[in-house]
Amino acid sequence: MTRYQHLATLLAERIEQGLYRSGERLPSVRSLSSEHGVSISTVQQAYHLLEDRQLISPQPRSGYFVTHRKAQPPVPPLTRPVQRPVEITQWDAVLEQLSAREERQMVPLGSGNPDVSQPTMKPLWRELGRIAQYQNPELLGYDSLYGMRALRQQISRLMLDSGCVVNSDDILITNGCHEALSIAIRAVCEPGDIVAVESPSFHGTMQMLRAYGVKVVEIPTDSVTGISVEALELALEQWPIKAVILVPTCNNPLGFIMPEARKKAVFCLAQRFDIAIIEDDVYGETAYEYPRPMTIKSLDIDGRVLLCSSFSKTLSPGLRVGWIVPGRYLDRALHTKYIGTGSTGTIAQYAVAEFIRNGHYHRHLRRMRQIYHRNLEEFTCRVRQYFPCGICVSRPQGGFIMWVEMPENIDLVPICCALREQGIQMVAGSLLSASGKYRNCLRLNYALPFDAALEAALRTTGEALGHVLENA
């Protein structure tokens, strides 16, 4: 971030926190300049940026004032799913969401795509070019069932940042986090078993559970602190639950990072009830805070945590490079990997390994964290501007997914259909519930750089929501 962007972020936070109140006059350019030890023009640039974002407005000959605007919408309250084992439905809705991948001209507000357009991605192409040049015949043969050692070594190093000390032989490379989760579930569960999940939770995982004949108990989840430990404990007492599946760091779709104490509490519960934890860390490295938060896996003294992740959200989903650290389930995981895909493609693996080894990955991550954080600010601003009052909006602590909640009597499923007709890909919250709850919610992607099309899509969406709210 440049100096003026830094200053603008600081001022925006003060406005957010109410230190400068709606309609209040902001400090003069001169006083800010001396307060922060920056030049006059830096302050002016910062003010212009905030003006662009409609946070402040200039008044002739009297300086800048905080814009009169709607208050920050509240965050969604604790969710209240049905707390008994249910079977999962929603495949049709998932398939519909997937089909949007083929319609490239749509504004992908409902997608899970990261931004792959940043210049820090370029070295990945260079690594690929080098692979094409060196023509290493080993890349053409069957890879080890575990995946390439060079990549596993890099991953074991990356995992140190989340507090995990694992050996490269504890890691299995997979085709994205999808295959990692799919392996984890089959390593732990039998058909007829019950697992506990956050609510809402990632639709991909739920479709896997459905296919393997596993039922879920959806646990109430807070949009700031994550799964309710108390509700989880009650569920564990009541049902013969085999495992709990969590996205504890930069959750999809709620955006929370579970506080460390809660992660510990969940781990202790897992020990007490002797269940496995499937920890989906696919967004973990996109946390806005630095250094990144620890994983539950880092507490795992008895091998009960199966950590699943990939480079899909940090680098590129098209690569399909992910991994699982299956703990004591390694043997079953290996067998499941073998019968699913045999081994993983070598070329993407090697390109990523070299990308990390040559220092490009950390540089890229640093940039993406900043970009997503800034996008969030811009996006929140627009949501506040265009969306009606009376909604709740999540405050993500990482990643690029926002959750919007409307009053419970409102059904957004038909609205999403109508928006799709208008070229806006949109996902209703019910996709992310086993029992089809959250029809009153939306999941929004803010990974993409802001442009006129995105702005227009948000405005159209906001109008549609306003409409449905008026007629409710």
Added chain:
Amino acid sequence: MTRYQHLATLLAERIEQGLYRSGERLPSVRSLSSEHGVSISTVQQAYHLLEDRQLISPQPRSGYFVTHRKAQPPVPPLTRPVQRPVEITQWDAVLEQLSAREERQMVPLGSGNPDVSQPTMKPLWRELGRIAQYQNPELLGYDSLYGMRALRQQISRLMLDSGCVVNSDDILITNGCHEALSIAIRAVCEPGDIVAVESPSFHGTMQMLRAYGVKVVEIPTDSVTGISVEALELALEQWPIKAVILVPTCNNPLGFIMPEARKKAVFCLAQRFDIAIIEDDVYGETAYEYPRPMTIKSLDIDGRVLLCSSFSKTLSPGLRVGWIVPGRYLDRALHTKYIGTGSTGTIAQYAVAEFIRNGHYHRHLRRMRQIYHRNLEEFTCRVRQYFPCGICVSRPQGGFIMWVEMPENIDLVPICCALREQGIQMVAGSLLSASGKYRNCLRLNYALPFDAALEAALRTTGEALGHVLENA
């Protein structure tokens, strides 16, 4: 093939067929030269080649004679598996075989690796280089669940050669044939079901069946004509079989190509008993005959055939690019693809699509067919030379896998272990049986170019077999 290689092949065939008999004098160089319209030196080169292969030997001042040697060993008789539903074991043996992938210095006589060292592979690296250069951002995003259209179009064209007219929307791209088979089995079977398989049959498929709780009935299979249609019919009458799984073209491990009439007979049986056919065509394009044999899928008027294949045996297994044409099971296949891996990596897909589109694939295939055919001749020659009498040896019609059978009382599993200690990767036939039969058999890979190490490995193996036969 050059002219002299062509002539040598022709003469070798005549010797094989007994037209020139053991100890008999061959035509003079001059007479062959005029008979075939080639130069004297071409005939001399051909004779030198045959001499190198120890098929003929020169005698001073009297020309070339057919070497006194052991007769061509007979092909293995019809197999006789247990013909009732059994559960599959052998995972430990599979894992052991897989671990050899990591030991690069071993002579991979038991592997399923193709030869990836030929110059016709080079353009694949060039296509990869072009991808690195053009930096198409679409390759970085999530691919369609079906796979890249450009590749599916090329595959639908390739399939015309096997008599199949399918649309690119009938094809799903997978991570190798492994994922294709895994999807096919789950699309057709439920746990507790029974399927019929060839015996012996590919261990990967059997491990999948085991994992999904499916039992198999192993059907007697002929090393020249394939699965016994009569025995299959009996089994279908006797058991509630859901599907039959076949590798009908260039079978692994027996090397047969089922005659067209038999393929038709199997399809008719499937119709009569209303079962599905899972057709594994992964070696289909390596048939030595040209044009390539038709698939059972080409007869499929009611969508009951699930065709599975990949570029692993024709191009490179490291790419992990395969496909399934699931017929009427498309919806279930899509769901199974989604919950297994989400979608397939884009870069390898695109490189292969371009490789085919630019005409490199057909050129490469043509070369590989010739090379494997020539390797087979050389390999058979060495097997005859080094291996003891009293064995049966398959006569593959495509691919690069040979099957050797010893008397039934002999156990080769400990021999294989001992050979591995000596740096020779070796697979006993029991790997390829659900019930652990075929401990008296070996599966040999002849894809690799002949060199001193391979020659030594074959000699060592032959000695070990001779030893065990003497002591039996």
